[in-house]
Amino acid sequence: MKKKHEYCCPIDATISLIGGKYKSIILWHLIGKILRFNELQKLVPCATAKMLSQQLRELVQDGLINKVIYPVAPPKTEYSLTEHGNSLIPVLDAMCSWGKKIIVTS
Amino acid sequence: MKKKHEYCCPIDATISLIGGKYKSIILWHLIGKILRFNELQKLVPCATAKMLSQQLRELVQDGLINKVIYPVAPPKTEYSLTEHGNSLIPVLDAMCSWGKKIIVTS
């Protein structure tokens, strides 16, 4: 997902940030919500814990989501969309609408 | 890009069809156009010929693009969006708009 060279087009830029296998799914679940790690695990059952934490880490690095760690026992973390992440909502909505159509069709 | 299990959400379904590294870029270039293989190669320089033909084949299989082979010498083929492919335009547009924004910002 990281590219050092220049993008060949705007779509390329978008894909390089949200093209990860589970990234758009994670972002979609975070729209208007604050979720903890195990809540995301339940919502994205197709991703293993390893994959989930990896993708979350990259999304944090790319400034699309916030991660807040509460220094309590047992550990508690919360993930939410940043402003930048919120700007993706139109993209996620379009993907979701199209996905719904092909699910009922198939 | 093929999944036998059920999708965990609509976004998942969309990703499984257009989540390939170059698929959305190819589709975007085909909006309102009919392009030949070598034209697509120039437009998507980040993809090798192998990758391009592979992704095109999958897109044809998934019913998103048409491939027309003209029985002439030298060989000539043309790729275009199907009706189903056209229904993706809102998704591609959203991805493109967002990509433009992050390119100027970065």
Place this chain on the structure above:
DNA sequence: CAGTATCCAAATGGATACTG
């Protein structure tokens, strides 16, 4: 022109076990 074949390197992803 429009690809395919082959070989190989790198990235991705899953299972299991473990930690603060």
Place this chain on the structure above:
DNA sequence: CAGTATCCATTTGGATACTG
């Protein structure tokens, strides 16, 4: 709870050479 570490299998992707 919220992860990380390790190992390993699969997938992806690039380079090069070749074909109808």
